[in-house]
Each structure stands twice: as C-alpha cells, then as structure tokens.
Amino acid sequence: MTLTYITGGIRSGKSEFAEQLAALNEGTVLYVAFGIETDEEMKNRINNHKERRPNNWAVLEKPNDLVEYQTVYQEYDVILVDCISSWVANKCMGIPERELKEAKSKVYIFNEVEEWLKRIRSVKQHVIVVLNEVGLGGVALSSLGRFFQDVLGKVNQLIAHESDEAYAVLSGLTMRLK
Template identity: 35%
Template sequence: MAITFLLGGARSGKSRRAQELAEQVSPDRTFIATAEALDDEMGRRIARHQADRGTGWQTVEAPLDLVAALGSAPLEDAILVDCLTLWLSNLMHHERDVDAESESLCAALEMMTQPVFLVSNEVGLGLVPETKLGRAFRDAQGRLNQRVASVCDVVEFVAAGLPLRLKG
C-alpha cells in the first residue's frame, strides 16, 4: 500500500486532501491526531476537524508517541496522521531526540502494510524566523519533511486547495 505525504502552507487544503484520499481507499480509517488543545482557539480547531471528518473515523491521540500509534492501528484501516508539524513541535517542547524520533518514524513507515496519509507544513518558503528557537524549528521541520518524503511513495504539495504531485 502507498504511503502518501501531503505538504503545504497553513490553510492550504492539505488536511482536506488527505481526508478525501483516505476516504477513497477504505471505509475503515484511523485518524492519528498530534495536536493538543492547550487553549480555546486550538480546541475549536480540533473540534472543527472532528466535525469535518464525520463518521467512519477512529481517532487516536498521539502528541508524542506517533510510532506506537501507527503500530496500534487496525490492519484494515487507512491511516491519516495530522500533522507532523505539531508532532515535531511537541517533541521539541518536551526535549525529545528529534533525529532519533524521526528515524523511528521513517522506519515504521517503511514497514506499514496499509495506506498511510501524512500531513505536514512546508515552513521553508517564508521569512527567516527572528528567534533562535524559530530557526531551529524551521530547520528541523525541513529535515523531517525531507526524510519522510524519501520513504513515501507519493508526495503532493497543496496550495489553494490544489494538489501538485511531486513524487510518485
């Protein structure tokens, strides 16, 4: 089964695209959520995404342990991971070894037998972040995106709701 990676900017339509693709390949689906509702605004975003998904989705919360969540999904399910950007932010916030976690993720992806759809932000198209932490995050996100793209069968860049096939 194909591993598909969807990249784009904020509000680009990448999550919607990933959801549509997952719904096309299986009636049984697992949504792996990496976001945490740390404030009201994020809580509203999460609720909107849940409402958009509707029925047919099982949700697994995995702000840090993404590899374990992937491994626990039923074998007949299509899996949607939304998103790697928040996962990376969580890892950095909790001072986890980002390189080791990224390698573990990619190794797990290479072993998957069901379709997986991964969503991530492309953060390297804008201004250079002003802070050291912002630059470290942007650099880590760029490395993670490159590493994940290398193990995926399909990579799409989504802008204005329109997908552009980069690989596969």
C-alpha cells in the same frame, strides 16, 4: 504499504485533501492527531478537524508519541497522520532553550522519525502523512522558532524521500510532486 506525503502552508487545504484521499479508500480509517488544546483558538482548530471527519473513523490522540502506538495501525486499512508538524512542535516545546543549539536535540527527533519510517515500511496499510511546509516563509525571530523550522524542514525531507507519492497543496490547489 503506500506512503502518501502531503505538504503545504498553514490553511492551504492540505488536511482536506488528505481526508478526501483517505475517504476514497474502502475500509477502516485511523486518524492520528497530535494537536493540543493550548488555548481557545487551538481548541477551535481541533474542533474544525473533528467536525470534518466521518463519524466512523477511529481517532488516536497521542500528542508526543509517534512510534509507541504504531502497533494500533495494523487494525485499520488507511492511516491518516495529521499532522507531523504538530508532533514536531510538541517535541520542540519540551526542549529547554539552552539545549536548542545542541545537535543532539535535533538528532533525537530525526531518529524517532526514522524509526517511524522504518516501522511503517513493514505495514500493509495506506499511510497518508500531512506536514506543513516551512521552506517558503521567512526565518523565525526566536531561537525556538528557528529550531522548529530547521527540524521540520529536515523531517519533511526524510518523509518526502521515503514516500511513494507526494503532493503540495497551495491555496487549495493540489500539485502532484511524485
């Protein structure tokens, strides 16, 4: 198994870079997507991703399930997960505001990511994971925004640490980190 970690800001070009890496590999590709059409803008963003993908790539859209459908990975040569940040956002939106300050709310998400990482260590496929970098922006004004930033920052660290190779994409330029 090879785990490739790709991070960058929103609209940095990280998804396009991940798609290029996936296309370089011979074999079948599974695109794992977590985006949810919550409004017209999000619908357009999702459609842009769909239009860029080759028609022969399989797609798995399970917005809240990181681990449950992982057995499907075994049927493909390359797994492109785009993007874990959307999965984290989906998880955060399901937490009542009064629970955002409770450590167990974060730990629940971290445990699911650690379980996912544990399981992908045993697969033979090349797994490419895309995440938004939150460490370059300001501190969010809302408690939900700060919770999301804290959780995503730690999730980035967990996945980057386990990765075999890591890249940062800034303004369409790619830097190899690891």
